[in-house]
Amino acid sequence: MSEPYDVDLFVIGGGSGGVRAARIAASYGARVRLAEEYRVGGTCVIRGCVPKKLMVYAGRFAEEFEDAAGFGWEVGAPRFDWSVLKSRRDAEVARLEGLYDANLRRSGVEIVPQRAVIDGPHAVRLADGTRVSARVILVATGATPVHQPVVPGAELAITSNEVFELEEQPKRILVVGGGYIAVEFAGVFANLGSRTTLVHRGDKLLRGFDEDVRDALDAAYAHRMDLRLGRHLTRLERGEGGILAHLDDGGAIEVDQVLVATGRRPNTAGLGLDTVGIAVDPAGAIPVDVFSKTSVPSIYAVGDVTNRANLTPIAIREGHAFADTVFGDKPTSVDHGLIPTAVFSTPEIGVVGHDEDSAWKAFGEIDVYKASFRPMKATLSGREERTLMKIVVERAGNRVVGVHVVGHDAGEIIQAAGIAVTMGATKADFDRTVAVHPTASEELVTMKVPSAPRRPA
Missing domain, CATH: 3.50.50.60 (FAD/NAD(P)-binding domain)
Incomplete structure (x- = not known):
């Protein structure tokens, strides 16, 4: 007896969300096919987080060479070679792309290196004209950069x-x-x-x-x-x-x-959403419910294409939750309300939870603990830089509702702080935590006196 559909799940888009969804669905026994028109891995792996972070590392070596002199090192005039960085960065991206591809195939997912568009509630059409029927379709096409505003030239x-x-x-x-x-x-x-x-x-x-x-x-x-x-x-x-x-x-x-x-815009143009009655919002995003389901019961969407929280870890969470819900019989939704994140600027930024202004609106009375200081490394290097640590506390329950860090390894620090904030830690919990000395992050557990908060107008 033939199956009613060619596949159980057809995933359009091979980025972080789509790949995770495909692999988890396949682990539940689903027959999965995934179409990617560019390169498997998506924005983060191919032309986003990963290659960008490698470039961030490259740029920071310039300061390391300069700072070394303050610690007794004699370093000759450094020379940077763009072609070497590009070659090695591109090779690492290709290696990761290969791993994504191999892991998908090992999971039993069939990869189709073509563009796919929706051709009905249970069908997609490939660039070569092939029509594939699917019990469930997942759109995970991400977002694309846009020029805003468009100017002459x-x-x-x-x-x-x-x-x-x-x-x-x-x-x-x-x-x-x-x-x-x-x-x-x-x-x-x-x-x-x-x-x-x-x-x-x-x-x-x-x-x-x-x-x-x-x-x-x-x-x-x-x-x-x-x-x-x-x-x-x-x-x-x-x-x-x-x-x-x-x-x-x-x-x-x-x-x-x-x-x-x-700016970036959800990648929904020309996907065939209109053929099944799915209307995108003014930003071009696909509206979905808490389980990532669209207005068409057989079609779901995860990641940046939904414009909920445009971060790689969120796309992965959403993809996994989708597979658990639809193929694992474990209804799972993703909480978008508390997300640790980092900006890999120099100085680096790490944040989790409320900023001071939004905390006022959400909780009324708050306390703010803040420290700005010259990091220990700068005392010998002579570099003029500052580190900022800030904790926002809900006064009524003494709960820490926001942590903000600017300085070296802020992203690493905020990941650990994010665990505490997600668990509902209080300022008293922070205070009774023994400091790791000498570190910059010890300021998070040694700030005892609130600063004067800025009351909203």
Whole structure:
């Protein structure tokens, strides 16, 4: 007797969310097919978190060489070779792509290296015209960079996709934007020695982060690069010496590359969603319920394409929860309310929970504990830098509802702090934790006197 469908699950998109969903569904015995039109691994592995973090590491060596002298080391003039970094970075990305591919096949997932679009509630159509029926369809196509706003000459700029394809390091680069991606790449190029200008139309970087964190990053970046806040790009044009970028204040900057990192949009265009009556929201995202189900019962969506919390670990959680729910008979939803995250700027940023302003709105009376200090390493290196540690506490229950760190290894620190905050730790729990000395993170358990919080207007 033939099966009613060609497969139990068809996954459109081979990024973090889609891959996890496919593997877990297959482990439950589902017949799974996955279509990926570019490279298995998705944005994070191929042209996002992983290659970007490798570039962050590369840029930070410049300071390590400089700081070494303060500790008695004699280091010759360092020389950076972009081609070596690109070659080794690309090789590591290819290695990881191979692992993703191998793990999928080992799990019993069939990989289709083509574009797939929805062709009915239980069907997809491949680029070669093949129609595949599926009991369940999962859309996990992620998001893509967009130019916002579109200005004359926008075609001269690159996005965070093309930045990894640069064969030569730009001596002069203009980065446009004020979010994660713009901040991180501006830091990378400045650290690698490119003359870097960061232009953002807002009055501070990283909208949505705690104000003290934003102030600390603004101060650090104003020292590291040409930071222009409250400005925006009006047009680009090709000049004799490079690209001429015009700003709204009438000024112009000549650079070798312009990187526009002003936003990403869910990858839903041309997916066939309209053929089954799924309407995307104004941002282009697919609306889903707590179990990632769309308005069509047989079609689900996870990851950035839903625009819930656009982070790789969340896409993985959502993909796993989907497979548990649909194929493991274990209904599972993902809590998007408390997510530790890091920004790999220099200085690095790690946060979990509420910032000071949102805590006021959520809990009323709060206490804020804050320490800003020169890290121990800087005392001998002579580097002018500051570390910020901040704890936000709900006064009524003494519960820690937010932790914010700016400084070395902030991402590593916030992962551990995130466990405590997720468990509902109180400030008293932090206080009775023995400090690890001498470390920067010991400040999180030694701050005893609240700072004067900023009351909302």
